[in-house]
Amino acid sequence: MASLLQDRLTTDQDLLLMQEGMPMRKVRSKSWKKLRYFRLQNDGMTVWHARQARGSAKPSFSISDVETIRNGHDSELLRSLTEELPLEQGFTVVFHGRRSNLDLVANSVEEAQIWMRGLHLLVDLVTSMDHQERLDQWLSDWFQRGDKNQDGKMSFQEVQRLLHLMNVEMDQEYAFSLFQAADTSQSGTLEGEEFVEFYKALTKRAEVQELFESFSADGQKLTLLEFLDFLREEQKERDCTSELALELIDRYEPSDSGKLRHVLSMDGFLSYLCSKDGDIFNPACLPIYQDMTQPLNHYFICSSHNTYLVGDQLCGQSSVEGYIRALKRGCRCVEVDVWDGPSGEPVVYHGHTLTSRILFKDVVATVAQYAFQTSDYPVILSLETHCSWEQQQTMARHLTEILGEQLLSTTLDGVLPTQLPSPEELRRKILVKGKKLTLEEDLEDEEEEVEPGLEGEHESELALESQFETESEPEPQEQNLQIKDKKKKSKTILCPALSSLVIYLKSVSFRSFTHSKKHYHFYEISSFSETKAKRLIKEAGNEFVQHNTWQLSRVYPSGLRTDSSNYNPQELWNAGCQMVAMNMQTAGLEMDICDGHFRQNGGCGYVLKPDFLRDNQSSFHPERPISPFKAQTLLIQVISGQQLPKLKTKEGSIVDPLVKVQIFGVRLDTARQETNYVENNGFNPYWGQTLCFRVLVPELAMLRFVVMDYDWKSRNDFIGQYTLPWSCMQQGYRHIHLLSKDGISLCPASIFVYICIREGLEGDES
Template identity: 55%
Template sequence: MDPEGSRIQDDSDVKVMMAGSTLRKVKSKSWKKQRHFRLLEDGVTIWYKSRWAGRGHTTFSVTEVDAVREGHQSEVLLSVAEEFAADACFTLVFHGRQGNLDLVAETAEEAGAWIRGVRKLVYKAQTMDEKERLDQWVWDWFQRADKNRDGKMNFKEVRTLLKMMNVDMNEEHALHLFTMADKAESGSLEIQQFVHFYKMLTQRDEVWKVFQDYSEDGEMLMASELQNFLSIEQHEEGRRSSQHAQQLIDRYEPSEAAKKQRAMTLDGFQVYLCSREGSVFKPEHRELHQDMSQPLSHYFISSSHNTYLLEDQLRGQSSLEAYIQALKRGCRCVEVDCWDGSDGEPVVYHGHTWTSKILFRDVVSTLKEYAFKASDFPVILSLENHCGVEQQAVMAQHLSHILGDTLLTALLDGQIPQQLPSPQELRGKILLKAKKIGDPGDCVDETLTDEVSDDEEMANDDAESLSAEDPSPAECLPETGKKSKSHLSRALSDLVVYCKSVHFHGFERARSHAKCYEMSSFSESKAKRLAKDAGTEFVQYNARHLSRIYPGGLRTDSSNYNPQDMWNVGCQMVALNFQTAGLEMDLNDGLFRQNGGCGFVLKPDFMRGGATRFSPERPGERPGYGPRRLSIQVISGQQLPKVNQKEGSIVDPLVRVEVYGVPQDQNREETSHINNNGFNPVWNETLNFVVHAPELALVRFEVEDHDKASRNDFMGQFTLPFTCIQAGYRHVHLLSRDGTAITPSSLFVNISISELT
C-alpha cells in the first residue's frame, strides 16, 4: 500500500527528489556545507546526511513544511547573494518556531525541481482527507518499524512498534492479533496485513458503543438513524436535516456498498467523528463570520511585542523572519523599535542590549510583502521611536516609498472622526501608531518637542510595582529611560492618522478631552492595577479608544503575562512575545482561531457601548447575564505523543480542563492518570464547570504525563473560545507546545452545555 498513490510518485519533480541531490546547506556567510538530500519511498519523509560515511542523518516530514521560498528570500541567503545565484537558492520554512532550512542547488534546474516538488507534496499533505491522513500515519509506523527494510514485519518488530506507538500491551494479546492478521501464516506481516492488524489494535469500543445505540442492526447507521444521532447527541437539529446526514455518508463513508444503501458503517462513523465536522470547534466559527463594520475599538486585535526578536530580550537575534512568522499567524499589530544607525540608516533592535540589529527599511519591505498573506484586514505598525530627527525623516521616506498606497496617510473621508473607522473600511491598509504633533489633517511647520516616551512609562510603571526584594529595572534591563524629551520630524508625524500615541492622564480626562484617534500604551502592571481598581471605567474607555498592553520590563527572558486579564476589560492590543511558547500564547491562539483567523475578534456587545456598566469582578450585574453549565465527559485518548523518546518509555496520561475568563470563571479540573498507555487510554470521567461570562471565556484542554516524583510533563493542548464549542461527541485534536498539529493525537469527549437554573 502506498498512501500517496502512483500519480504523485510519477511526477517528474518528485522523481528528482527521490533520486536524490547534493545541496548546500547554508547557516551563515561562513557555514556552507554539502549534504545529500532525498525523498524516501513513503513520499513524505525527506532524508539528508553528510557526504562522509559514518556521520548521522536527519529526517523531516513535508507535513512540517509551511512554505517554500525561491531565491534570496531569507537573511542567510541574502548574506551569500554574491556567491550563489538566486535561481539556485531556496528556503524551506517550517511550521511553529522551528528554524528555516536554507539550501543552494548545483543548478537552477535542480533547485526548480525541489521547489516545485516540495510544494506539490506539501499541498498533497494539506489536502488529505481524514482517511488518507490515517493511512499515511499507518504507513509511517510501518516504515519506522521495518528495521531491515524488507517490506515485512516479524513479531519482534511489532513488539518494538507497540512501544514506539506509546502502548504497553499484553504480549499474549498482541501475539493473538498478530496471528489473526498473518493470514498466510508466514510469521511476518506485509503492509496490507499490517493495516488489518492496526485496525484490530485500534478497535475503539467507546465509539462502537455509541454506534450501537443508534444502529438497529448493529452493522450500519441508515441515514435516518444518523439523523437521529445528529439531533439527539450532537445538538444539531436546528441546522441539520436528513439531507445533511446523507452528505456526511457521501463525505466520510469508505464503503461504496454502504453508500448505495444510504448508510454509514462503523469505519465511516469513526472517520466522521475524527473529522473537522466532528471536531470540538464549530466549523462555521473557523470562517470569517463576524460583523467587521464596527469601529476598530470594538475588536480584540492580535498583537505582538518586540516582534523583531526570535529569542530573549537581552541577547536574542533580531530577524525579519520573526515578522514573517507573526504575520502568518494572523498578528495585526507588530512592534518596531527604531534607533539611529551608524551610516544614516535607522536600525531595529532592543536598545541598550546585546540583541542583533536589522535595517528599518528591510522591516518595512517585509511588512509590504507579508502583511496581508494571512488576513486582508489592517495591520498596525506600533513604532517605538528612539531616532533623531534626521533619521526619522529617513524612516518616513522608507514608509512612504516602500509601502506606497498601502500606508494610510490621510483621513478616509477628510473629516475628523467621532469614532474610529472599521476593519472593513481599512482593509489592505497599514496604519502607523506613533507620537504625533496636533490632530490628523493639521499642518505642522516645525520640529516640536514630544511627550515622555513609552519606554519611560514602562520604567516608571514597573518601578512602582517593585517590592523591596526586587532588583531595580536598570539592573535587569539596561534600557530604562534616560532621556526626558525627544523631537519629532514633521514628515514622520504626518504619517500618523488614527493611532496617535498619547500619555494616559486618567479615565476622567479621557472622557472629557480625549479624541477617539488618541490611544495609550500601558505596561502589564499598570493595566492590572487599572483593571482591579476601575474595571468598569476601563471597559468604557476601551469602547471608544484603543489600548495597547505590553509585558513588563523585567521579563528579560521574553516570558508572557496572562492576556485574559486585559481582554476582560476590553483592551484590544494585548501584545505578547510571539516567539515564546506556553499557556499565554495558547490563549492568544485560541481566541484568534475563530473568525477566519483574521486577527480581529468582535468584543461582546456588553463591552462595546460607552455607557456600559460591565465589571469583570461582577459579571452577574450586566444586562443579558446568562451563566452556563459546562459538562465535559473525557472518554478516551488516541495516539498521544511520547514525552521521553527512549524506546521503552510509556506515558501515564491525565487530562486537565481549564477555564480562563472573568475572575469568577477561572477554574480547572482534571481526570485521574492512566498507567502505561498513551495509545488508547480510557478515562470516562466527567468534569463540571459553571461559566458566568461565557462570551469572554476560553476553554483549554491539556494532556500531561503524570509523574509522582516531579512536575508533570506537557504532552499536548487545544484552546478555544467557549462560544465556539460544539456540544456532543467530539474529538479535540491536540497541538504541540509550539501550536502545531500532532497528527493524529486527540481526545474523545462528550460535551453538554446548558443554562444554569
C-alpha cells in the same frame, strides 16, 4: 491521497531525482556552512541527510512540518552571503511553528529548482489530505520505521518493537493472536494490507462501537432517521435536517452501496466523529462570521510585542522573520523599535541591549510583502521612534515609497471622522501608530505631562510608573530601570513628515480615565505596561471597560521579562483592552490562549468584543461580574485518547496519560480539573471521567485541554493541548485533535469527549 502520493513518487521526475539524493550546502550563519547529502525517503514524507554520500543518514525534516519553500532571494540569511553563495542556487525550507528555517544551497540552479518544485508538490499533496488519508500515511510511516530490514514485511519481533515505539504495552499472547489473525497469507509476516488489518484490530474503539449500537436497530448500520436522531439528541444539532444528515452520510460513508442506501456503517460513523464536523471546534466559527463593520475599538486585535525578536530581549537575534511569522499567523499589530543607524539608515532592535540590528527599510519591505497573505484586515505598525530628525525623514520616505497605496496617509474619503473606521473600511490598509504633532498649545501641555522629547512608550511607562503607584512602590530593580531611562531621555523633535503619517492612532500618555475622557479623542491611543493595566483593572475595572468602548488600549509585557516570557492575555481582554501584545516567539500556556482566541473568525486577527464590552454605559466589572450575564454549567466526560505521541525525553518508557481541563475567563470562572492517569498506555487510554465547571461569563471564557504524562517523581510532562473559545465549542460526542507546544498538529493524536452545556449554575454531578 496516499495512493496519489505513491503514484507521484514513481512518475514525477523531480521526486525520482530527490529520492536518489543530492549534495547541498546547509547554511546556519555567515560562518557555518557545511556540505550535506540530502535524500527524499521512499515514503515521500521525510527527508534525511548524511555527512557523506553513503554515510549513515538521519532524519532532517518531515514534509508535514513544512509550511512553504522560498527562493534564495527571499532569504534574509542567504542575501547576507551573496558575495560567496549564488542566490539563485539557494532556497529556504520554512517550517510550521517556531522551528528555525533551513537554508540550503544546491550545486546548480537546476538542482535547486528540482528540490523547490518537488517540495512544493509534496507539501500541496500533504495539506490536501483528509483525516483518513493522513491516517493511512501515518500508518505507512510507522510501517517503514518498524520494518527494520526494509524488506516490505514485518515479523512478530518487528511488530513487538513497533508496538513499544507506538506507546502500546500489550500482553504478548494477545498481541500474537492479533498478529496471527491479520496474517491471512500465513507467511509468518505482515505485508501492506495485512498490517492495516492488524492496526484496525489494535485500535478497535469499543466506546464508539457501543455508541453506534445504541442508535442502530441492527447493530450493523445507522439508517438516515437513526443518524438524524443521533445528530439531534446527542450532538445537539438543533436545526439538523434530513438534507444535512444525507450530506454527512455522503461525505463520510466509505462504501458506495451505503451511500446509495443512505446508511452509515461503523467505519463511516467513526470517520464522521473524527472529521471537522465531529470536531469540538464549531465549523461555523472557522470562516469570518462576525460583523466587521464596527469601529476598530470594538474588536480584540491580535498584537505582537518586540516583533523583530526571534529570541530573548537582551541578546537575542533581530530578524525580519519575526514579522513574517507574526503576519502569517494573523497578527494585525506589529511593533517596530527604530533607532539611528549607520550611513543615515534607521535600524530596528531592542534599544540599550545586545540584540542584533536590522534595517528599518527591510522591515517595511517585509510588512509590504506579507501584510495581507493571511488576512485582508488592516495592519497596524506600532512605531517606537528614537531617531534624529534626519533619520525620521528617512523613515517617512521609506514608509511612503515602499508601502505605496497600502499606507493609509489620509482619513477615509478625506472626511473628518466622528469615530474610528471599521476593519471592513480599512481592508488591505497599513496604519501607523505613533507620536503626532498637534497645535502648539497641545504640545506644551503634553510636555508638562512627560519628560520633554520623543520617548518610546516603554520608556515613558517606566518613567511615569511611580506617578501612578497608589498601593506600593515599584520593585528596586524597576526603580533602577526608571532612573536609567530618565537619564537616557533625548530631546529629539518629531519630524512633520513622519507625524503626518499618523492618522487614526496617535500615541498619548495615560494619566487617568477622567483625564482621558476630558482631554483625549477617539483617535488617540494609550499604552499600558502589564503591571499598570492589571492594577487599573483591580482599582477601576468598570472605568477601564468604559474607556475601552471609545478608545483603543495597547498593553505590553513588563520590561523585566527579559526572557521574552508572556502574561495571560485573558485578564486584559476581560477589561476590553483591544491590543494585548504578546511575545509570539515564546511558546506556552499564554500563547495557547492567544492562538485559541484568534483561531475563530477566519483567523483574520480581529474578534468582535461581547456587547457588554462595547456599550459605553456598561456596568460590567471584570473583577465583580454580576447578572444579567448568562451563567452556564459545563459537563465534560473525558472518554478516551488515541495515538498519543511518545515523549522524546523518555525514549524507553510508555506514557501514563491524564487529561487536564482548564477554564480561563473572569477571575471567578478560572478553574482547572483533571482525570486520573492511565498506566502505560498512550495508544488507546480510557478514562471515562466527568468533570463539571460553573461559568458566570461564558462570553469571555476559554477552554484548554492538556494531555500530560503523569510522573510521580517530578512535574507531569506535557504531551499535547488544544485551546478554544467557549462560544466556538460544539456539544455532544467530539474529538479534540491535539497540538504541540508550538501549535503544530500532532495528527492522529486526539482525545474523545462528551460535552454538555446547561443554562444556569448547577451542582457538581461528576
